Amino acid sequence: VVPLAPSLVLSSERMNRILEISAANRYARVQPGVTNQQLQDALRPLGFFWPPDPTSAAVCTIGGNLAYNSAGPRAVKYGTPRENTLALRAVIGTGALLATGTRTTKGVVGYDLTRLLIGSEGTLAVISEAVLRLTPLPERIVTLRACYDSLAAATAAVAAVMAQPVVPCALEFMDEVAVGLIRRDPGVSLPQRTRALLMIEVDGPGYALAQMADAVTGAASVAGVLQVEHADDPLAAQRLWQARKALSPALRHIAPKKINEDVVVPVARIPELIEALQRLSRETGITIVNFGHAGNGNIHVNLLFDPEDRRQAERADYCLQTLFDLVLQMDGSLSGEHGVGLAKQPFVGRELGPLATRLMWDIKRQFDPANILNPGKALPDPADSA
Numbered sequence: 247v248v249p250l251a252p253s254l255v256l257s258s259e260r261m262n263r264i265l266e267i268s269a270a271n272r273y274a275r276v277q278p279g280v281t282n283q284q285l286q287d288a289l290r291p292l293g294f295f296w297p298p299d300p301t302s303a304a305v306c307t308i309g310g311n312l313a314y315n316s317a318g319p320r321a322v323k324y325g326t327p328r329e330n331t332l333a334l335r336a337v338i339g340t341g342a343l344l345a346t347g348t349r350t351t352k353g354v355v356g357y358d359l360t361r362l363l364i365g366s367e368g369t370l371a372v373i374s375e376a377v378l379r380l381t382p383l384p385e386r387i388v389t390l391r392a393c394y395d396s397l398a399a400a401t402a403a404v405a406a407v408m409a410q411p412v413v414p415c416a417l418e419f420m421d422e423v424a425v426g427l428i429r430r431d432p433g434v435s436l437p438q439r440t441r442a443l444l445m446i447e448v449d450g451p452g453y454a455l456a457q458m459a460d461a462v463t464g465a466a467s468v469a470g471v472l473q474v475e476h477a478d479d480p481l482a483a484q485r486l487w488q489a490r491k492a493l494s495p496a497l498r499h500i501a502p503k504k505i506n507e508d509v510v511v512p513v514a515r516i517p518e519l520i521e522a523l524q525r526l527s528r529e530t531g532i533t534i535v536n537f538g539h540a541g542n543g544n545i546h547v548n549l550l551f552d553p554e555d556r557r558q559a560e561r562a563d564y565c566l567q568t569l570f571d572l573v574l575q576m577d578g579s580l581s582g583e584h585g586v587g588l589a590k591q592p593f594v595g596r597e598l599g600p601l602a603t604r605l606m607w608d609i610k611r612q613f614d615p616a617n618i619l620n621p622g623k624a625l626p627d628p629a630d631s632a
C-alpha cells in the first residue's frame with residue numbers, strides 16, 4: 247500500500263487473532279491482521295478452507311484480501327471474498343462502528359453493505375472484524391496439464407471446459423512466452439511444439455473424481471491439443487504450480503519495471519483479446535506476455551519494457567491505452583483482482599461512466615465525509631462525473 251503524503255498509515259499487524267471457528271455454522275470470525283495462510287492452517291485440521299487463495303497468501307492479510315476482493319486460481323469454482331464473506335464490522339470515516347451482514351447464509355434485510363465494503367480498497371471504512379464463510383475441503387484433487395500447438399487452440403479449450411457442467415477448481419492459461427519461461431525449469435518437460443498451456447485442477451469426492459476429470463479432459467481435447475496429462479505425481483503437480491507462480495517474479499527479473507495488468511473479459515472473448523495483443527506486440531515491438539486465471543477471463547497482461555528508454559516508454563503507454571480500450575469494447579473490466587489504487591485510477595472513469603462515478607462519490611461522502619480514508623485512490627476524479 248502506497249501512502250500519499252501527508253498521510254497517517256494504519257497498521258492492522260497486531261489485530262491478528264482468529265476469534266472463533268464454528269464448524270456447525272461454517273464460519274470463522276477473524277481480525278483483519280490475520281494472514282490468509284494462518285487462517286487456512288487453522289481451518290485445515292477441521293476439514294475446511296476459506297476459498298480466496300491469492301499467491302501472496304503467506305504474507306497478505308484478511309483485511310487486505312477483503313479490501314481488494316483478492317483471489318487466485320480457485321475463484322473459478324469457489325468465488326472471491328465477495329462470495330465468501332457473511333458479515334463485517336468496520337469503522338467508517340466519522341469514527342462510528344458499523345456492523346454489516348449476518349452470520350447466516352441467508353438474509354435479505356437492507357442493502358448489501360458487506361459486498362459494498364469488500365473491494366472498496368479502504369476508501370469507505372476500516373474493516374475491524376470479518377465473519378468468513380467456510381467451505382469443506384475437497385476429498386481429492388487431480389491436476390491436468392494440457393499442451394496446445396497454438397494459442398487459438400488453448401483459448402478454444404478454455405471456452406469448451408467452461409461450457410460443460412464440471413467446474414474445474416483452477417483453469418490457468420499461459421501463452422508462448424510464458425511457456426518459454428517455465429521450460430527453463432529443468433523439472434518441467436513439455437512437448438516440443440507447445441505454444442500454449444493450460445493447468446487445470448478438478449476437485450471432488452474420490453468416488454466421482456475420475457469421471458469428472460475425464461469430462462474435463464474430453465472438453466479440453468479440442469483441435470490442436472498435443473497432450474492432456476494427469477499429473478498423478480503430487481511432486482510433479484507441485485513443480486508445475488511453482489513454475490506458474492514464479493512467472494511474475496521471473497518476468498520482473500527480465501524487465502524490472504514491467505507493467506503487470508490484470509484485465510478481465512468474458513471467457514469466450516479471451517481468444518479475441520490475446521490475438522489483438524499479439525498484433526499490438528508486433529506493431530509496437532513491445533514484448534507482451536499473457537497468463538492467468540482463464541476460467542474467470544482474468545488475464546495478467548505483462549508489458550516488458552525499459553521505462554528509462556523514452557521511445558519504449560511511449561510505446562508501452564500506447565499499448566496500455568489500447569489494452570484498456572480493447573477490454574472495455576469486449577464488455578470486460580480493467581481489474582480482476584489487483585484493484586485500482588493509484589496506478590489505474592486515471593483510467594477507471596472510462597469503465598464506470600459519469601452516473602456510476604457520481605453515485606460512488608455520493609456513497610463515499612456518506613461513509614467518509616472528511617475524505618480521510620485512502621483519499622485520492624480507487625475512485626475516478628469527481629470531475630469525470632460532470
Ligand SMILES: Cc1cc2nc3c(=O)[nH]c(=O)nc-3n(C[C@H](O)[C@H](O)[C@H](O)COP(=O)(O)OP(=O)(O)OC[C@H]3O[C@@H](n4cnc5c(N)ncnc54)[C@H](O)[C@@H]3O)c2cc1C
Pocket residue numbers: 247258278299300301302305306307308309310311312313314315316317318367368369371372373374583584620
Ligand atoms: C507476490 C505477490 C503475489 C500476489 N498474488 C495475488 C493473487 O494471486 N491474487 C490477488 O488478488 N492479489 C495478489 N497480490 C496482491 C496482494 O497480495 C493482495 O491484493 C492482498 O489481498 C493484499 O493484502 P495486504 O494484506 O498485503 O494488503 P495491503 O497491501 O496492506 O493493503 C491493500 C489495500 O487494502 C486496504 N486495507 C488493508 N487492510 C484493510 C482493512 N482492515 N480495512 C480496510 N482496508 C484495508 C489498504 O488500505 C490498501 O488499499 C499479490 C501480491 C504479491 C506481492
